[in-house]
Amino acid sequence: MALEPAILVNGLCKSFEDNSVLSNVDLTIDWGTQLTIFGSNGSGKTTLLKSLAMQCRPDGGSINIAGRDVSRDRSTIRQNIGVVGHQPMLYQDMTCIENLIFFGRMYGVNEIAKRAQKVLSEMGLGRHLNDRVRNLSHGMQKRLAISRAIIHKPPILLMDEPETGLDIVALEIVKSLIKSWTSKMGAVVITTHSIEIGLGWGSDVAILNNGAIVYRAKQEEVDQMWMRKTLLSNFGLTS
Amino acid sequence: MKNFFVPILLIVWKDILTEIRNKDIILASFVFAILVLVICNFAFEITPATVHILASGILWISFIFAGILVMTHSFVVENDLNSLEGLLLCPISRDALYWGKMLSLFLFMMVVELLLLPIFAVLFDYNVLSPSLILIMVLATIGFATVGTLFASMSVNTRAREIMLPILFFPVVTPVLISAVEASMSIIGGGTAIIDIRGWIQLLLLFDVVYLVVCPWAFGFVVEE
Amino acid sequence: MVDKTDGLNTEPKSQGGNMKLIYASIFISSAMMIANMYLIFVWAPTERIMGHIQRVFYIHVPMAWLAFIAFFIVFVSGVLYLWKKDFKYDRIASSAAEIGVIFTTIVLITGPIWAKPVWGIWWSWDARLTTTLVLWMIYIGYHIVRSYSSNRAQAATYSAILGVIGFIDVPIVYFAVDWWRTQHQRLVVGVTSVEGSLNPDMRIVLYFSLIAFTALMLCLLWLRVSMKGLEMKLQSVKNNRKNLLPLG
Numbered sequence A: 001m002a003l004e005p006a007i008l009v010n011g012l013c014k015s016f017e018d019n020s021v022l023s024n025v026d027l028t029i030d031w032g033t034q035l036t037i038f039g040s041n042g043s044g045k046t047t048l049l050k051s052l053a054m055q056c057r058p059d060g061g062s063i064n065i066a067g068r069d070v071s072r073d074r075s076t077i078r079q080n081i082g083v084v085g086h087q088p089m090l091y092q093d094m095t096c097i098e099n100l101i102f103f104g105r106m107y108g109v110n111e112i113a114k115r116a117q118k119v120l121s122e123m124g125l126g127r128h129l130n131d132r133v134r135n136l137s138h139g140m141q142k143r144l145a146i147s148r149a150i151i152h153k154p155p156i157l158l159m160d161e162p163e164t165g166l167d168i169v170a171l172e173i174v175k176s177l178i179k180s181w182t183s184k185m186g187a188v189v190i191t192t193h194s195i196e197i198g199l200g201w202g203s204d205v206a207i208l209n210n211g212a213i214v215y216r217a218k219q220e221e222v223d224q225m226w227m228r229k230t231l232l233s234n235f236g237l238t239s
Numbered sequence B: 001m002k003n004f005f006v007p008i009l010l011i012v013w014k015d016i017l018t019e020i021r022n023k024d025i026i027l028a029s030f031v032f033a034i035l036v037l038v039i040c041n042f043a044f045e046i047t048p049a050t051v052h053i054l055a056s057g058i059l060w061i062s063f064i065f066a067g068i069l070v071m072t073h074s075f076v077v078e079n080d081l082n083s084l085e086g087l088l089l090c091p092i093s094r095d096a097l098y099w100g101k102m103l104s105l106f107l108f109m110m111v112v113e114l115l116l117l118p119i120f121a122v123l124f125d126y127n128v129l130s131p132s133l134i135l136i137m138v139l140a141t142i143g144f145a146t147v148g149t150l151f152a153s154m155s156v157n158t159r160a161r162e163i164m165l166p167i168l169f170f171p172v173v174t175p176v177l178i179s180a181v182e183a184s185m186s187i188i189g190g191g192t193a194i195i196d197i198r199g200w201i202q203l204l205l206l207f208d209v210v211y212l213v214v215c216p217w218a219f220g221f222v223v224e225e
Numbered sequence C: 001m002v003d004k005t006d007g008l009n010t011e012p013k014s015q016g017g018n019m020k021l022i023y024a025s026i027f028i029s030s031a032m033m034i035a036n037m038y039l040i041f042v043w044a045p046t047e048r049i050m051g052h053i054q055r056v057f058y059i060h061v062p063m064a065w066l067a068f069i070a071f072f073i074v075f076v077s078g079v080l081y082l083w084k085k086d087f088k089y090d091r092i093a094s095s096a097a098e099i100g101v102i103f104t105t106i107v108l109i110t111g112p113i114w115a116k117p118v119w120g121i122w123w124s125w126d127a128r129l130t131t132t133l134v135l136w137m138i139y140i141g142y143h144i145v146r147s148y149s150s151n152r153a154q155a156a157t158y159s160a161i162l163g164v165i166g167f168i169d170v171p172i173v174y175f176a177v178d179w180w181r182t183q184h185q186r187l188v189v190g191v192t193s194v195e196g197s198l199n200p201d202m203r204i205v206l207y208f209s210l211i212a213f214t215a216l217m218l219c220l221l222w223l224r225v226s227m228k229g230l231e232m233k234l235q236s237v238k239n240n241r242k243n244l245l246p247l248g
Helices: A045-052 A074-080 A096-106 A112-122 A138-150 A168-183 A195-200 A224-234 B002-022 B024-044 B051-079 B083-089 B094-124 B131-155 B161-172 B174-189 B194-224 C002-043 C052-084 C087-119 C127-148 C152-183 C200-244
Strands: A007-016 A019-029 A034-038 A060-065 A081-084 A156-160 A187-192 A204-209 A212-217
Touching: A007 A045, A019 A045, A019 A204, A019 A212, A034 A045, A034 A168, A034 A195, A045 A060, A045 A156, A045 A187, A074 A081, A081 A138, A096 A112, A096 A138, A096 B002, A112 A138, A138 A156, A138 A168, A168 A187, A187 A195, A195 A224, A204 A224, B002 B024, B002 B051, B002 B094, B024 B051, B024 B094, B051 B083, B051 B094, B051 B131, B051 B161, B051 B174, B083 B094, B094 B131, B094 B194, B131 B161, B131 B174, B131 B194, B131 C152, B161 B174, B161 C127, B161 C152, B174 B194, B174 C152, B194 C152, C002 C052, C002 C200, C052 C087, C052 C127, C052 C152, C052 C200, C087 C127, C087 C152, C087 C200, C127 C152
Parallel strands: A034 A187, A034 A204, A081 A156, A156 A187
Antiparallel strands: A007 A019, A007 A060, A204 A212
């Protein structure tokens, strides 16, 4: 395991109707690290994450996740990733616990009822076990979506703008969740256009602009002041 | 093998649970089908003398229109909070996903059709229930659900999805419709022997088998595109 | 970006080579069609019983055969597209489907024109006619699904699937309708053996017409496929310009 990086992307290209969204993206993410990808709207963040989650097929290049090629071992890779997207990907008319049990069973999780309860209380949804998703607020749905993504304890977590819709309490939960993931040698990739989230959570950073990685640095190399200034002035991000 | 069947049953269970909660699919399409029966009554002036000739056609008109609603809805549910993406992220084979959706579609359509039989009997004072009719209904509904699952999964991703599904669906299932109407007519009309419908049953079986092979294959391309 | 620009620069050369061939094929097929019209309307003997109306037959029958061939091309290139994910096959499939729909439309129009004076009815729900109508509707759906798709890859995938399903459906529909007809002997029309009663001159006209229409179909197919290739290229040039503008 230690030999293969968690995620290895080589020359990834993707275009929609000739609009090149990703051009020649190379990316390596090691086990036990968190990578934050900054990018303004339309920079290709979501497409990059969707390619990693095998939700869209790349036009060129290769992606290896945990040493496996995404064009082949798709089932095995799916078992090993958890995805939080823009939409919650849940069933409106089922309760929180039912949603988690359903998806947990799909992943073949053992003792799913206990696991689901534990995850829900970790995510601060302990009082909403039997509430239907339809009746949850947007932020609560987001929390449940994150619970769905981690129900099968995937070593790799992919989160597309996890901060949207979450309050400060939830953000703290997510932050500690990511910490526990990296401390257990998992890998976490998040995209964001919030400088606070990206720099405050102590992770490696990358900047995606016009479909290409234009900056990449390890956590300890990041000059916070410089990053802040660059992101604000050159990439139109908000603090 | 267990890994293949568990997700199928889970998807069916999930669809049934959702349906019991909101009753969106069955109630709406059932009411719609009754409306079709009422319209047919005025359109064809059904009398005790003509009912045995018209019964089969009217039944299948209402079945197929109700079925279209069920099909559209079974994928609209998945589109609500984009839960189809959630299903696709799961480490299950795309075939299992197809079979799950197809099976629940089949069940819902069968429930609506079976509910319609007594209504039909009451409205037109004509009992159509018989074991061989149920057999025809099962075979034809498998055909509808097989093609319907594929086309509904396609049309839900297009613009004008409500229009798209019938345009794609009706021409392709003409053989099912012809066989079902003809076979039911001989059963309901009573006069003809069972030997007459054997050919139609074979045709329905042929259609079902062919599309049970082709549609899951094609479904893989629809969702992995 | 770089290799795309390279591709564009090399394009005019190969296009120039192609153009000569395209002009030649247009010229050949037009000449054959003019000769064909002469044969059909002037040279061919007038049929004794049906009269001049029988001349529709020389257009109707080749059109029907070629429509089926066009749909077979749709089927094969559809499978190839699903397999290789190369838009080249999608261009071939969709062009063939356009031609197939046009030819089927002509079949459905010329059929009643021929049938009315001969059978006394415009339309009969027999296996051939009904199957052609159902086929026509399936491929109309093929084009509708393309225009309502949200992107090019989706349009190509969905229409390829329809092309495959439609083609598989044809024999089943034919069988069902044929059988349904034998159960309901409503109309008896005995014109199925027209080809048998042809005299040698008529036969020559029919075969020439078939060859001429085949040439026309291939020419149309080629034109459409290369036109779609150019459309795609134009689109990508436009998009590249759009992408570059903010920087320049």
